[in-house]
Amino acid sequence: MKLLQNYSLKNLNTFGVDVSSKYFAEIFSDSELIDLFKDKLFKSHRKIILGGGSNILFTKDFNGIIIKTSISGINIVEESEKAVIIESSAGTIWDDLVAYCVENNFGGIENLTSIPGSVGAAPIQNIGAYGQELADTFLLLQGFLIENGEKKTFRKDECKFSYRTSIFNEELKNKCIITSIRLKLSKGTKANTKYKSLGDYFLKKEITNPTIKDVRKAVAEIRRSRLPDPKVIGNAGSFFKNPEISYKTFNNLKSEFPDIVNFPVGKENVKIAAGWLIEKCGWKGKRIGNVGTSPDHALVICNFGNATGNEILEFAMRMKKEVTKKFGITLQEEVNIL
Numbered sequence: 001m002k003l004l005q006n007y008s009l010k011n012l013n014t015f016g017v018d019v020s021s022k023y024f025a026e027i028f029s030d031s032e033l034i035d036l037f038k039d040k041l042f043k044s045h046r047k048i049i050l051g052g053g054s055n056i057l058f059t060k061d062f063n064g065i066i067i068k069t070s071i072s073g074i075n076i077v078e079e080s081e082k083a084v085i086i087e088s089s090a091g092t093i094w095d096d097l098v099a100y101c102v103e104n105n106f107g108g109i110e111n112l113t114s115i116p117g118s119v120g121a122a123p124i125q126n127i128g129a130y131g132q133e134l135a136d137t138f139l140l141l142q143g144f145l146i147e148n149g150e151k152k153t154f155r156k157d158e159c160k161f162s163y164r165t166s167i168f169n170e171e172l173k174n175k176c177i178i179t180s181i182r183l184k185l186s187k188g189t190k191a192n193t194k195y196k197s198l199g200d201y202f203l204k205k206e207i208t209n210p211t212i213k214d215v216r217k218a219v220a221e222i223r224r225s226r227l228p229d230p231k232v233i234g235n236a237g238s239f240f241k242n243p244e245i246s247y248k249t250f251n252n253l254k255s256e257f258p259d260i261v262n263f264p265v266g267k268e269n270v271k272i273a274a275g276w277l278i279e280k281c282g283w284k285g286k287r288i289g290n291v292g293t294s295p296d297h298a299l300v301i302c303n304f305g306n307a308t309g310n311e312i313l314e315f316a317m318r319m320k321k322e323v324t325k326k327f328g329i330t331l332q333e334e335v336n337i338l
Helices: 030-038 040-044 094-103 119-125 196-205 212-226 247-256 274-280 309-327
Strands: 002-008 020-027 047-050 062-069 074-079 083-089 138-145 151-155 176-187 234-238 244-246 262-265 269-272 291-293 300-303
Touching: 020 030, 030 040, 030 138, 030 176, 062 176, 074 094, 083 094, 083 119, 094 119, 094 212, 119 176, 196 212, 244 247, 247 269, 269 274, 274 309, 291 309, 300 309
Parallel strands: 020 062, 047 062
Antiparallel strands: 002 020, 074 083, 083 176, 138 151, 138 176, 234 300, 244 269, 262 269, 291 300
């Protein structure tokens, strides 16, 4: 176990914000996690669990302990003719898990290709993209409760998954260290291409019966064309969630904005594309100092230089305020702000 002081987090958050943590602990095994729990520093300081740093904005130095889980590994727990149960340690890179599953023809998470971050972070946000989300294949996870050091199994219904959130992002935020997850994946399942940009991609390529390998390749290409690489330009992907509104509110907006981009959610609500709202307010490709939105995707806020976390946050709040003023919709941050 590594336990370091005054540790720079610049290379551990995809915004590339230059902050530090009073203490930094990197865990490589369950036994090291138990040792950390017994340490006096652990019990006396505020704690934050860090995955790949792809969904967090630091606005200041952290006066506590940052815990990074680097336990990695992928195993087949159970396999039949039609399905397989996969267990992956929390420190595994998420896209490495997707690659492993696709190469072995295990279907169910291929649409989640190229999402940055670790496996342990995936349930916290219930990651989703291109018509799939983690909850679709999720079975259970193993966690370590910070309060009492207890190991606990959380099954799907206990995780309270919903759109881009879970119990680990609400009641148990920074109270549970996820150590592994299990997914049930399918063999030979038809690829999910219902999402419009995927359907358009295969139509253009004249691919009529795409495989999950085709989907992985397509998603990777689409994401590369729309989203800046955080290794080159600091960003955390989508900064805001797509808001849900009632059909009544939607119909009122549609009468004024006929081209409003929307996705039905059940019988009562409609999901509105946050990127469309931001773009209509004139913020797509807008830049103030070292902070700006991507010219290709208004929902992605970028650190074009050495912007501070507060500069990025101020930019985001100005954008949020204008969306509320124009549409009467208050955007909710997808990125965790500290």
